[in-house]
Amino acid sequence: MSNNGTPMLDDLEKGPWPSFVTDMKQAAAKKPAVNDLMRQLEASYTEKVGHWKHGGIVGVKGYGGGVIGRYSDSPDRFPGVEHFHTIRVNQPAGWFYNTKSLRALCDVWDKHGSGLTNFHGATGDIILLGTTTDQLQPTFDDLAELGFDLGGSGSAMRTPSCCVGPARCEWACFDSLNVVDTVTRTFQDQLHRPMFPYKFKIKVSGCPNDCVAAIARSDMAIIGTWKGNIAIDQTEVTQCAANGMNIQTEVVDMCPTHCMAWDGSTLKIEDRECNRCMHCINLMPKALRPGNERGASILVGGKAPIVHGAMLGWVVVPFIKLEPPYDNLIELVNKIFEWWDENGKMRERLGELINRQGMGKFLKAVGLKPVPQMIKRPRANPYYFWREGV
Amino acid sequence: MATRTDFGPPDYRQMLPPIITKNYGQWKYHERLQPGLLMHVAESGDALYTIRVGSERLLSTDKVREMCDLAEKYCDGYLRFTSRHNVEFLCSDKARVDPLIAELKAKGWPVGGTGHSITNIVHTQGWIHCHTPATDASAVVKSVMDELYQYFGTMDLPGYCRISLACCLNMCGAVHCSDIAILGMHRMVPKINHDIVRTKCELPNVIAACPTGAIRPDPANKSLTVNPDRCMYCGNCYTMCPGMTVADPIGDGISIWVGGKVSNSRSGPAFSRLVVPFLPNNPPRWPETVEVVKMLVETWAKHARKHERMGEWIERIGWERFFEITGLPFTEQMIDDFTMAPETFRTTAAFKW
8 A cells, every 4th residue: 555644654565574553454454444543653653642532431331441442642632543443352271273263253353442452451351452532342242152252451450370281291290371361250250340559460481481471560470480300311321411402511501500510421419408490491392391299380460660669570479380270379369469459559569568567567468488499599687676576 | 132241252262273172281392393383282292283373463354364365274273372372373284384384474464473483563552542641652663573574574583581561550560660661751741730630539539649749639629739859750640530641742652671571480580670861752763763673683692692681691691791792871860760679779899891
């Protein structure tokens, strides 16, 4: 398409990487509103500032979230995007699809919206990008017909997401898809009706490689781990060496706990000293496998900078067995919700509350015993409390 | 008719190809056969081939249907997406792998993103659909990936390199633990519109939302005032109150952070660190940002040891050496002055010249 008045967007169709502009043009061919979206984006490129108005509360019947209100700040210039709301749709665990469901989803969105999507948003949800206020309820009704529900937004539990897990990974230490599916179904009310101090994210990774970045961005990170010995297939180790891997420099020397030895024919691991970082297993998937007693570590408090700075999750449960129906996990989540909801200030994430009130208070409130696995090192200052019975 | 609510997402079990249903939890090992092609072998001996393809994330329904066409032609109608906006075609029949890859390449869809490559950039909405951005997302990502394209389809880098982009420091993209993070930054104190602040905002909540205590009541105007010496332009007040505009054509731009990671492999998860405090928004191609990101990737690739990620390389050589090798100027913004600042100050006399 040429001469459409969006020269900077057109430039972004050049080059080898797939261009989002091509998708916008495809959508615009069916939905004239997308032409205004493109013209507004071109204006942002020219004026170097966004053109979406602040917020706006819209939704569908029975839900407090899941729809992000979006209005153009220049509806006179871009009438097609005067209202152009986003719908967050809860993805199936692991982001697997059959094409029948995907096509049905596309049909609904062509019928009611812009025809633009994100697979997926940074939240993990399917994002349906842009529709008018009057189309929100009809969109949801048709989605419900297909079995697609809304995801979380605002001060609610957000849509949990997980790695590919046991569906296609030999390292999954528990069923990350089933955990996410169960947690999502258990907390539908908290997901759909914002009632917390702020957002609450649960992300689930099946092993310490943490493919969904749970530790960085979730208030509760569930990360697979194991006890017991790494299983070694010495023949496959030898095969790795024969294939050109330098076992000494690439594996043994890079082990952070120096718990491995290689004499040219046999690999030895002193498993008691292993911290399960995954490096050796990552390098030799055919030769090494995680130990047999598998479960997860739970870390809390991870978040991005807003408000008081970014934090990585802190270990509060070094090891938990995760098996259906996951009562132990659900009970812990409920206790955490209760304490945070009771004590958290507006826009205070769990990690910030723990930082303000003290880890000791948190552990006591949710019934967890202090263990050395929770810390990098003990405190160096003498300002500790001496409470009765602690 | 009563509206049905709270029924939850579709059951993932309906979405799994038969080979996965059969071998669920029974995978034995995997191999990277070539860039963009994984083979997972189950205890049963079944092999599943995954072909990974980079996507633009902002997908039209037409493009999604094109993906469906391919999945139906080669993969019995199943596919999945990754956490980094790639699409994965799941092939249970080895004979279909090469024809699928050939058709993908003929379409110009990038096959790769596995192993020691530059995989897709996790990113946010930017000017296309967000109300607090300090930069665009899709155009910056497109421009960077055009330039790093060769690294998507090869696996010759020293280690993993995760690039992420968030268009403001709300960070929907949680970029703060990436090998290279591209982060939209505001640099201007909020412009206060007293009429809006008076009529639309909960003043105590806005005051409480400021992480540096820069916002105070302005009784004369029944509004708020910002102490410019304390404001760090985080934009949290704007999120709370539309009368506190922080976006600005000159003030807004991009910062670059390096050395973060989330995996526990070798070294623990780590935050990315500031190395370029400001680059201008220069649409449509953001050449200054593209140049710095490319330089960082190639400098790391040249100097790092095998399996060493950006942050591990830098920790080994030291930050003083990093600034020397990259030629990036060290500026005062890189010395922390927020709540955890002392943790980053050097507390030893041992350092390099």
